Amino acid sequence: MAKNTEEKPLVYKMDERPPIGKSVIYGFQHIFAMILGSITTAVIIGTTVGLNTAQIGLLIGYINVAVGIATILQVTLGIRMPTIQGSTSGHIPAYLALGSLGVSLYSDPLVTMQYLGGALLIGAVFQASLGLFNVLKWVSRFISPMTVGIIIMMIGLGLWPVITDFIGDGWHYAIVVIALVILFSFAFGVMAKTMSLFLAVIIAYGVAILGTWLGWFPEKHLLYINLRSIAESNWFIAPEIFPWGAPKFNLGFIFAMSIPYLTASLESFGDYMALSKVTKTDPPEVKRISRGIATEGIGSIISSILGGSATSTFSQNIGVIRLSGIASRYVCVVAGIILLLIGTIGKLGAVMAEIPEVILGAVYLTAFGILAMTGLELILRAEIKMSRNQLLIGTSLMLGLSLPAYMKDNPVELENTSLMVFVNVVLSTPMLVSGLWACLLDNILPGTPEQRGMKGWLPESPA
Numbered sequence: 001m002a003k004n005t006e007e008k009p010l011v012y013k014m015d016e017r018p019p020i021g022k023s024v025i026y027g028f029q030h031i032f033a034m035i036l037g038s039i040t041t042a043v044i045i046g047t048t049v050g051l052n053t054a055q056i057g058l059l060i061g062y063i064n065v066a067v068g069i070a071t072i073l074q075v076t077l078g079i080r081m082p083t084i085q086g087s088t089s090g091h092i093p094a095y096l097a098l099g100s101l102g103v104s105l106y107s108d109p110l111v112t113m114q115y116l117g118g119a120l121l122i123g124a125v126f127q128a129s130l131g132l133f134n135v136l137k138w139v140s141r142f143i144s145p146m147t148v149g150i151i152i153m154m155i156g157l158g159l160w161p162v163i164t165d166f167i168g169d170g171w172h173y174a175i176v177v178i179a180l181v182i183l184f185s186f187a188f189g190v191m192a193k194t195m196s197l198f199l200a201v202i203i204a205y206g207v208a209i210l211g212t213w214l215g216w217f218p219e220k221h222l223l224y225i226n227l228r229s230i231a232e233s234n235w236f237i238a239p240e241i242f243p244w245g246a247p248k249f250n251l252g253f254i255f256a257m258s259i260p261y262l263t264a265s266l267e268s269f270g271d272y273m274a275l276s277k278v279t280k281t282d283p284p285e286v287k288r289i290s291r292g293i294a295t296e297g298i299g300s301i302i303s304s305i306l307g308g309s310a311t312s313t314f315s316q317n318i319g320v321i322r323l324s325g326i327a328s329r330y331v332c333v334v335a336g337i338i339l340l341l342i343g344t345i346g347k348l349g350a351v352m353a354e355i356p357e358v359i360l361g362a363v364y365l366t367a368f369g370i371l372a373m374t375g376l377e378l379i380l381r382a383e384i385k386m387s388r389n390q391l392l393i394g395t396s397l398m399l400g401l402s403l404p405a406y407m408k409d410n411p412v413e414l415e416n417t418s419l420m421v422f423v424n425v426v427l428s429t430p431m432l433v434s435g436l437w438a439c440l441l442d443n444i445l446p447g448t449p450e451q452r453g454m455k456g457w458l459p460e461s462p463a
Contacts, residue, residue, distance in 0.1 A: 011325040014082060014279045018328055026326045027335035031342070032195040034086040034314045036363065038063040039352050041087040041095070041309045043360060044162060045116070046353075048099035050109040053229055057353035059307070061237050061343045063087050066308035068340030070299025074313075075332045078295025079288060081275045082321060082332045085299055086314030089371060090155055090267065091260045093432070095309075096162070097425045098253055105417075110244055113307075118247035119257035121304040127261040128297025131290045136265055144442050144452045148266050149378025150393065151435035154400045156372030158430025163368065166361030170222040177204045177362035197363050204359045222358045233350035239343075243307040252421025259432055261300070264312040265293045270378075271313040278318055279327040315374070381453030389451065392441045400434030403427060 012018050018026065042063055046056035070085035098119065102112030130136050167174045177200050184196035208223040210216075217223045272292060276283045284292070292313075299311045321327050342348060382389050407428040414420035426432045442452060449455055 009325055010280060010327050012328040012331070014281055014327050014329055016328050017330040018326070020334075023328070023331050023334040024338070026324070026328070026331045027338050029195070029324060029326075030084050030317050030320055030332065030335040031338060032198045033316045033320050034067075034084055035064070035339075035342075036197050036201065036367070037086045037089065037314065038067065039355065040089070040360070040364065040367075041092065043353070043355075043357075044092055045095050045099060045113075045309065047357075048096055049102055049112040049116070051113075053226065053353050054233065054350070055109075057233060057346070057349035057351075058237065058243070059349075060352045061346065061349040062239070062243065062307040063303070063309050064339050064343030064349075065239050066299070066303030066306050066343075067311050068336045068338070068343060069302055069306075070296070070311040071336030071339065072333055073299055073302075074292065074295050075329050075336065079272055079275075079284060079292030080329065081272065081281075081284070081292075082279065082327050082329045083271070083275060084314045084317040084332055084335060085296070085311045086317075087309045088260070088264050088312040089368075090152070090263050090312070090431070091257070091310045092162075093155060093158055093429045094257050094260050094425070096159075097429045098256060098421075101421055101424060105421075111248070113244035114246065114248040115250050115253050116257075117242065117244055117304050117307070118249040119253035120310055121247055121301060122249065122254045123257040123261045124297050124300035124304055124310065126258045126297070127265055127300060128294045130262070130265050131292065131294025131297060134286065134290045136269065136290065136293060137286060139262070140266070140269075142443055143266065143439060144382070144454050145378045146382040146389065146393070146453050147435060147438045147442055148263065149375040149381070150396050150400075150438045151263050151375070151431045152267070152378065153372045153375030154397065154431040154434040156368040156370075156375065157397075158400060158404070159364065159368045163361050163365050166357040166364065168222065168358065168361075170358035170361075173204075173222060173358050174362035174365070177201075177359055178366055180204065181363065181366045197367055201355065201359060201363055204362075205355055208356055208359070223356050225354050225356070230347060230350045230354060234346035237344055237346040237349070239306055241305055247304070250421055251418035252423075252425065255422045256425035256429070256432070259435075261297070261310065263431075263435070264310065265296070267315070268293060268296060268313045271315055271318060274315075274318050275321075278322045378453075383451045383453075386447075386451055388445050388447055392438055392445065396434045396438040396441070399437050400430040403433050404430050 038060055042056055042059040046059055067085045074083055074085055098116060099112060102115055106112050180200035180203055181196050184199045209225050211223055212225040269289060272284050272289055296312055303309060303311050411424050
């Protein structure tokens with residue numbers, strides 16, 4: 001197999017410290033690759049539950065503070081590798097389902113945020129427990145890479161309603177933004193490739209601001225920017241404890257939110273192994289991996305307390321290391337500090353919250369499409385030419401697309417509110433429907449480890 005010519009030799013190894021000036025520059029490279037995830041999560045949560053633009057700006061700030069803290073903890077105390085923690089896309093379907101249910105159950109968006117916060121908090125405790133008690137090693141015996149790949153693929157494919165809602169009638173603008181992403185991915189060098197989504201947003205947003213200022217885009221235009229809202233926002237936002245209010249707990253919300261934490265843990269395992277390859281170090285031992293998963297849970301606990309979202313290892317930043325050759329953990333600590341500071345700048349959050357939805361929709365189309373292909377890569381570990389696996393994959397994907405569409409208009413009505421929430425969220429979330437069905441069939445239908453793609457999977461990790 002031909003060697004990837006984009007991969008560079010290591011300029012700084014994992015435990016080396018570049019000068020502070022260079023570390024700041026390298027840290028921003030990591031931030032440019034992951035900060036769109038914070039914006040994506042905040043906008044989707046905010047628009048789903050009914051937060052206003054100012055509140056979405058605050059949510060972006062809370063998330064950035066939280067991922068900054070989580071990154072510092074993970075790099076210094078957790079897995080102790082050059083990883084960046086970000087807002088996980090795997091939780092987005094749960095945010096959508098639970099947020100929509102919250103709107104129907106509670107009249108105040110802040111109450112829905114409190115129930116989401118409670119579910120995130122308990123789910124994060126669950127994830128920390130997976131690491132502390134090394135549960136992942138046992139669970140992984142029943143969850144093949146094919147099942148995880150189907151879940152990840154459905155996260156991407158199942159979010160198509162978000163894309164169509166955000167783009168609306170602005171497909172002519174969206175195509176231009178998608179073209180910018182492609183241009184940066186292939187025309188301006190390897191580092192631009194890792195930041196292509198961010199750079200496309202910056203250029204499109206710049207045009208929207210200029211057009212609004214010059215009067216080209218009047219109010220209610222798809223590219224209109226509320227410049228007054230940005231001007232009136234606060235310069236500084238101090239982190240608060242439970243800024244949306246004390247968390248509230250609904251068992252249905254908690255159960256539904258815990259499943260994405262399990263998926264995120266499995267993803268992070270793969271990320272740790274990928275990090276060991278790009279940093280040219282030995283794969284981490286099981287104890288260290290468990291510590292990393294536990295630290296991710298602790299990071300999400302802190303994030304829920306600070307009003308943020310679930311955090312996990314951000315895979316895109318592994319690509320930054322591979323392409324730049326900067327594998328220093330110290331750089332990631334610097335990036336974490338910068339993220340923490342960025343999160344306290346209120347005007348920056350307000351600027352991010354004003355990004356037109358049509359621009360975000362175009363970027364989501366690209367990002368979620370790439371995410372779906374990441375899932376496909378895991379699926380291909382299995383022998384997909386087998387009728388067993390074709391039946392498993394095909395029915396899982398189609399069931400994940402069709403059943404949630406039916407459940408949207410035909411929710412289950414039960415007297416027990418918590419049970420009703422749980423059943424409706426599970427059956428209306430594509431990744432949960434597909435993942436649970438795939439896991440069930442994968443453990444019932446006869447198949448060898450090789451046929452299931454289990455060879456070299458989690459149980460055979462270094463002891």
